[in-house]
Amino acid sequence: MLQYSPLALLVMQALASPANADEQAQEHQHQDTEVIVISASPLNRTELNSAQPISVLSGDELREKQAHTLGETLAKEPGINATHFARVASSPIIRGLDGPRVKIMQNGLDTADVSRGSPDHAVTTETSVAQQVEIMRGPATLLYGSGAIGGVVNVVDERIAQDFVGGTRGFFGGNLASVDNLRDINAGITTDVGSSVWHLDGFTRQSDDYSVPTFTNEEGEQVDTINNSFVDAAGGTLGVSYLFDNGYAGISYGRLEQSYGIPGHSHDDHEGESEQEHAEHEEETEAQPYADLEQDRFQLHAGVMDPIAGIEKLEVRYAYTDYQHQEIEADITATSFTNKQHELRLTANHHLSGNWYGAIGYHGFSQQQTTFGEEAYAPPSETDRHGFFWLAETQGADLNWQTGIRYEKVSAEAPSLMTGQNSYNFEPFSASFGASYQWHPEIRFNANVSHAQRAPTANELFANGAHLATQTYELGLGYELHQEGEHSYAVEPSQQHIALETSTGLDLGAHFESNGHHLNINFYANHIDNYIFESFTGVNSADLESHDEHDEHDEHEQHDEHDHDEGLTVVEYTQRDVVLFGYEINGLWQLDEQWRLQAFSDYTRAYTRDDQSNLPRIPSQRIGADLTYNQGNWETQVGYIWHSRQNRTAANESATPSYGLVNAQFNWFPQAFAQQNLSIYLKAENLTDKLAYVHTSYLKMNAPVAGRNFSIGLRGEF
Secondary structure, three states: OOOOOHHHHHHHHHHOOOOOHHHHHHHHHOHHHOOOEOOOOOOOOEOOOOOOOEEEEEHHHHHHHOOOOHHHHHOOOOOEEEOOOOOOOOOEEEOOEOHHHEEEEEOOEEOOOOHHHOOOOOOOOOHHHOOEEEEEEOOOHHHHOHHHOOEEEEEEOOOOOOOOOOOEEEEEEEEEEOOOOEEEEEEEEEEEEOOEEEEEEEEEEEEOOOEEEEEEOOOOOEEEEOOOOOEEEEEEEEEEEEEEOOEEEEEEEEEEEEEEEOOOOOOOOOOOOOHHHHHHHHHHHOOOOEEEEEEEEEEEEEEEEEEEOOEEEEEEEEEEEEEEEEEEEOOEEEEEEEEEEEEEEEEEEEEEEOOEEEEEEEEEEEEEEEEEEOOOOOOOEEEEEEEEEEEEEEOOOOEEEEEEEEEEEEEEEOOOOOOOOOEEEEOOEEEEEEEEEEEEOOEEEEEEEEEEEEOOOHHHHHOEEEEOOOOEEEEOOOEEEEEEEOOEEEEEEOOOOOOOEEEEEEEEEEEEEEOOEEEEEEEEEEEEEEEEEEEEEEEEHHHEOOOHHHHOOOHHHHHHOOOHHHOOEEEEEEEEEEEEEEEEEEEEEEOOOOEEEEEEEEEEEEEEOOOOOEOOOOOOOEEEEEEEEEEOOEEEEEEEEEEOOEOOOOOOOOOEOOEEEEEEEEEEOOHHHHHHOOEEEEEEEOOOOOOOOOOOOOOOOOOOOOOOEEEEEEEEEO
16 A cells, blocks of 8 residues: 655645635645655655655646656656657657666556557557656666666556545546647546445547648758647546455556557658559558557556565556557558557565665566568567566665665567577666765755666567668667678678676765755766667668569669669667766745746766767757746746757767747636636747757657647646
8 A cells, every 4th residue: 555654644634625726826836845655666765765866747737747648748857858759659768768768657567558669659658647657767677677777757547546535536627729729638536435446537639730830841841730740549547446454456447549640651662663553652642641559458456564474565566458559551551569468566565674674576577569561670579577676775864775686587589580589588687776865954965876787679689671650771689781792781690699788877966955945956877888779870771682672673773773762771779888977957946925936957968988979869958947926826937948959969860959948827726616626727838939859859850849839728626
């Protein structure tokens, strides 16, 4: 059962029922001082007492930042950026790391989608019905597995209650926006029924293609709307928990359906077509490709307090997810992706001695992924993980020590693969040691040293095909190129040793809190040996021996008259030693009873250790600030975020100009509905209609940031 510190209970009780609209506005104003327990941590850590940098979005702050994608929802958090795949499928980037290095979870277990493999694949969490979003920066592999070497994002909702709610409570919200004609509605209810607690929530969201300031895309066309960037999504969750004297047991079912356009997802390779076939293809392209996604998810959570002597709490979490999405072109399924995944985590909390407490557990994971169709760039694969972990920490007033280890066995297999090695086994080992010290009543320091290992994913091992979302032809670590002629290359099984990605990281931080002011400062450095990333080869996929053109032209045409625009750039997954370092700073200053100032800045530098070449798609430095004025039952805010120019670029990557975005918001808390915590807001984003390109996006020059956007919405509770 979720445990809260005495301070957290006191704060939450005080904020539970604001008596009038003034108090409701004050709750919104001072919510940053609330102490929230991290639900994904078995040892009841909070943002303040963790040696590892952790932050939580909840309450009105989460509602105000909520967007369709998880990446855009978190994009303004220090150290967090977004892949920005045209607003339809944006994932979070933590300190320059994304994809398989960032674990995305729903209530402590993997989301089990395929978003980690491609930027055009959607993350299946939904923040509009979430209670809070927890962000753990830096290596977090001890509890969550080797897919968390860059960090963890855990989306927490109330689908399985761990305590009675005291009757019935719920929430509702809605939003309309101008830039993409957004229509968004969400609601949820939780109620006690005898010894059980039932929960139901749902949402629906529709938006059209979004507008941008007029610009010239890579094809030389004048564009003011990002074609094929629509979203049509809906989902719901039903959960029930049975509560008994010393624990709980619950089960839930969630369903998600989503269709969204895939901008920039074109097929340009049509050599050898007749005029009639070419005309038919031109007609087909009028129906733009889109993804049609479905996910069914079953979760089971149970916890028992003091089940046996020496064990304070025993908890089990299990999820089964059946995921699929089809990429449809001209009403025909071009490519299908499926994932069937089981995940189980058993955790036992125990008291070691004195003020030392620990948690020991097992984490099992079984995944079956298939891809078939014209963009099946990786074969069907099966991945199994078995992990054992132990965490320990002190829970004193001033100085807390935190340590832990994890051992894991990982197997990845592609049974249908006929050439090259079709199975790999790895044994990652991770450990960390940290401390949090209350040096002064207003000042707390934290430090954490970590050693974390990650096994390559199935895509990184077995990829061998065209990946149209990134406009590349991918070759996994299991393959390598061999030049056969001047313009001829063969793809052959690799002879290189595939090693574990090994990170050695250091985090240093400080937190200052005084009279309504607070300041967080974090510095980090991360050396990663055998870092896996896509390296440009300079080879065009049309020059691969397997390319159909080589069967249709003689050798002279292959070598001298080949049109390289017909193919894709070949990229090889490779392993290099790299360095990442940077900082995150954020603060809040309560200037007086009405005025407060919030500001943040972050920076990441990433390069290879041997020749200091830059890693691709690393976010630029940012500086931002929000100034808020609060007056009784209303408040207004204006903010600005500056993104510096990013000219530290990798091979075949262009620099991205700097830009600044101005945002404004007005919140009104109607006094007549104070008991419902009702708030109505007006929001303006990119108020100056700035043309802004996102360096971390694969569609940087074809899908910039949305233009000026006005939105109106409401949210409330009952």
